[in-house]
Amino acid sequence: MAKGLLIDTVKCTGCRGCQSACKQWNLNPAVETKFSPTMTNPPETNAYTFVHVEFYEGTKSNGDLDWTFVSKRCMHCEHPACVSVCPVGALQKLDFGPVVWEEGRCIGCRYCQNACPFDIPKYTWFDENGKTDPWPKIAKCTLCWDRQLNKNPSEIPACSKTCPPKAILFGERNDLLAVAKNRIANSPDKYFNHIYGEEEAGGTQVLFISGQNPQAIGFPNVEKESYPGFTWEFLSRIPYEIAALGAFLVGTYVWRNNRIKKKALEESAVSNSKGGNH
Amino acid sequence: MNNKNIPLFSFWGVVQILLALGALGVLAAKMIWGLGAVTNLSDNWPWGLWVAFDVGIYIASAAGGFVLAALVYIFKIETFRPLVKPAILIAALGYTIGALGIAVDLGRSPLIVHPLWMWQPSSIMFEVAWCVMMYLTVLYLEFSPNVFARFGLHRAETVQHALAVPLVTFGILLSFLHQSSLGALFLITPEQQPLWHLPLMGYLFVISAMSLGLSVLTIFTIVTAKSWKLTLRLDVLSKVMSIAAWILVVYLGLRIWDTAQSGHFSAFKFDTYGLLYIAEVGLGMIVPVILIAMKKVRESRAGLLWASSLIFFGMLLNRINTLVLSHAVYRQGSYFPTVWEFIFTLGLIAGAIYAFRLAAKYLPLFADNKAGLPEAVAKTNPVVVTA
Ligand code: SF4
């Protein structure tokens, strides 16, 4: 089974350690940013910020201010839409979990950006200095596949390693699901009863639990089926349709040809018999 | 061969050349500075005006080529022969600018050849890439006899003639395959505005493209005949547009059934989307069908021009809605194309029209169309109308 992350927003303190650790490990430059109406900064993930802590302001039952911090990144879907649409196989799902992008293949069609239900793949329209990039890249969280592979013993993803309150757990998806279920069962007053990612888009490698309804903290309400299935249904019918259409065309052609020949024969027969009468 | 009626540098000819040069300029700028410099695309709006036209309009407009080829070569209806050559040329040009547009719209244009050996068959885009490449080849082969005839290559002409029917059949299969795939590109984005996200959108795309293709052929024929003073076979065009209308009826029936059975009509409100929907389906589809159903309209040049232009408008809106606007519901921010995006889009169209002009002038494009007949001849043959 592949590994993933369990992100517990109840434990998260909003320190943005994951955001910085990710930047450091991936050698992502700082980019100029604006404050958003909330404290979220930068306002959205971008090509140089793979992980991004979103701040959501709410109120507790006693009227106190209540913050939820959500460390967002690629969900590393079990059946990733982005992988299934990429015409050249530049995006791949590795068997141990990560969905990664290969620079040498990508043609820059940006179909992956359209297809991802979580709006994750970003594009380097501009470089870190704000200049336009003539040779842009797709950029997104890699689940630190290189850390998982390169070291011996392998290192866990940078965000998880750095998280002071251990709000980001790394491990086998099954184990993480068990932990999540446990936490929800043990403190039903603290947690909203939903593991985001358990079923979303057919299941993802990254799981979230939180005190809030997922939609209240900016998670899209995506379909439960796996996304590649939507197009596969269409693609798998094609061979039959082409065979049927081909048979129809050839059949029509043969039939029309015969009719025209027969007509011509009849006509010449008529004119022959007429000729005989003379 | 040189059709003296066709001027190379008329007012519109010069406009077309200028626009095409503008498009070349945008192309150069894109290659040097990248997409960010010439477009308003962003992470929130990765696809915009260019995609809507490349895959939505240019390629769909080309569908007249395979419909006409099917009518004449497979169904053997000789009535339509005068229009086959222009239809195939329009198709070839449509695909050429479609492919060119896609190439420029890619972030890494020179790598457009990657799908040739980097296969990912579960991707609809991969399939589209292959079909477009193969069909472009087929179209130029279908068109080649005009060039052979021009240069007197009779042996090549004979070979092409023997291969015509298999070529046409293969072309029809390819067209079906990828015109429908272009619609199916968006099956994977169920978050789209539901009026434009339908389970059968793949099939709807290919059917509507057939109607659009015939309309574009009609517009081209009428406008060029008028401006170059060529004779016009109005009788054939009325039949063409009758077919286009029937196809549109089938399309509308299927689309309405599909929307109803998937429950997407509930998304209809009198907001911007509702208005777009009414403009698209009402003005651009239902009205032209009614127009064509009227004999007087169907048999007049102005009537046909109106009806075909309305269908063109409806399809244009349909593609822009499906490919761009209907995605706004789940995206942040806004997108409006830059002036460069408009120039490039118009420039591709203008370039294609100018290429059509060149072909009409120097190739036997209208040889079966009794083009350029003196008025006296046209008068003795009432189905031929002077422009
Ligand atoms: S979240 Fe988006 S980018 Fe990440 S694996 Fe899923 S589809 Fe791909």
Ligand code: SF4
């Ligand atoms: S932009 Fe690159 S990675 Fe994304 S789908 Fe296109 S080729 Fe694949």
